[in-house]
Amino acid sequence: MADTILEAEGLYHVYESKAEDGNVVALRGLHINMKEGEAIAVVGPSGSGKSTLMKCLGGLMKPSAGSVTLVNKNMTRLTGHELVELRQKTVSFIFQEGNLLPDLNARDNVAQPLRHQGVKSKKALAIADQMLTRLGMAHRVHAMPSMLSGGEQQRVAIARALITQPRLILADEPTGALDPVTSREVLALFKDLHENDGVSFLLVTHSKEVAAFADRSLELRDGRFVAEHGENVDVEDLSRDRELIVDDTGTVTLPPDILVRLGGAGRYTVGNLSSGYISLQGESVESLGKMVLAQTCPACKHEYGDSDDQMCPSCGSSRPMVEAKS
Numbered sequence: 001m002a003d004t005i006l007e008a009e010g011l012y013h014v015y016e017s018k019a020e021d022g023n024v025v026a027l028r029g030l031h032i033n034m035k036e037g038e039a040i041a042v043v044g045p046s047g048s049g050k051s052t053l054m055k056c057l058g059g060l061m062k063p064s065a066g067s068v069t070l071v072n073k074n075m076t077r078l079t080g081h082e083l084v085e086l087r088q089k090t091v092s093f094i095f096q097e098g099n100l101l102p103d104l105n106a107r108d109n110v111a112q113p114l115r116h117q118g119v120k121s122k123k124a125l126a127i128a129d130q131m132l133t134r135l136g137m138a139h140r141v142h143a144m145p146s147m148l149s150g151g152e153q154q155r156v157a158i159a160r161a162l163i164t165q166p167r168l169i170l171a172d173e174p175t176g177a178l179d180p181v182t183s184r185e186v187l188a189l190f191k192d193l194h195e196n197d198g199v200s201f202l203l204v205t206h207s208k209e210v211a212a213f214a215d216r217s218l219e220l221r222d223g224r225f226v227a228e229h230g231e232n233v234d235v236e237d238l239s240r241d242r243e244l245i246v247d248d249t250g251t252v253t254l255p256p257d258i259l260v261r262l263g264g265a266g267r268y269t270v271g272n273l274s275s276g277y278i279s280l281q282g283e284s285v286e287s288l289g290k291m292v293l294a295q296t297c298p299a300c301k302h303e304y305g306d307s308d309d310q311m312c313p314s315c316g317s318s319r320p321m322v323e324a325k326s
């Protein structure tokens, strides 16, 4: 069995706020265990906590509770200096946006992580040029970030992330800003690193292709992993090929579409309990109000009509459950 490269236990994160809507609990007790060489996708609707999770896993944000272990070192216990060193050696990030230092040109941006590791400037710049060439950016090495398109900036960011030859890449919608052709090229590069160099990937994505690249996908909803999907995940219809997750506190979260089919929130009796099998029978579901999927998106007012989409096709918000009108 391969070694664990990244492990998180009981991860919670609360964004504190004095504003009217109060605190936001973005992560609610997540567990994750990632083996060296694995590629895992994190899928789920907008606001489910994907970016928060990535920041906590990468040591960029301290979770409110829980622990993160990177190559057998508990990050939550490291000092600032130790943390920086561990990150530099092991992991690279690719964010949704804002990856580049605005005052450095493309090649200096890409070379910077190597220089931080003490590599001589001339050598670092030469490697940066090679990396930029690999990403089809050879003609733009002297451009400042503000002069590059979104997709070009993202390619520079990817070059910067790869230059230190990290063992793990954490990427938050890495191809979100790229056109389909560039996106496919970047994915081919990731595949090469994954298959031939054993690099591990944890990628947040809404893209079919990116999710298909992963060995498995974890479905995040309202700050909890609700299910796991195998290699052929369909990001547009997560209700297919889903395995529910029961965590070690015994908690299982039912995705909203399953809850609807079961009859909604309420009390259930447990019958037929045996190893690997459980059956639930609705008790007084009716009296607690039957829940159905909302007809209208609360964020953008999109009308769902007959569709059983879980995610709003126009704004990406998670589709809530509402009490059925009788």
Ligand SMILES: Nc1ncnc2c1ncn2[C@@H]1O[C@H](COP(=O)(O)OP(=O)(O)OP(=O)(O)O)[C@@H](O)[C@H]1O
Pocket (backbone or CB within 6 Å): 015, 016, 017, 024, 025, 026, 044, 045, 046, 047, 048, 049, 050, 051, 052, 053
């Ligand atoms: N800095 C912050 N302060 C307060 N709340 C925040 C902050 N950042 C995120 N949130 C809230 O935390 C929750 C999770 O946000 P997060 O950015 O992790 O979602 P996401 O899954 O990455 O969404 P998207 O797909 O839109 O990028 C949301 O409810 C969001 O409004």
Ligand SMILES: [Mg+2]
Pocket (backbone or CB within 6 Å): 050, 051, 052, 096, 172
């Ligand atoms: Mg996000």
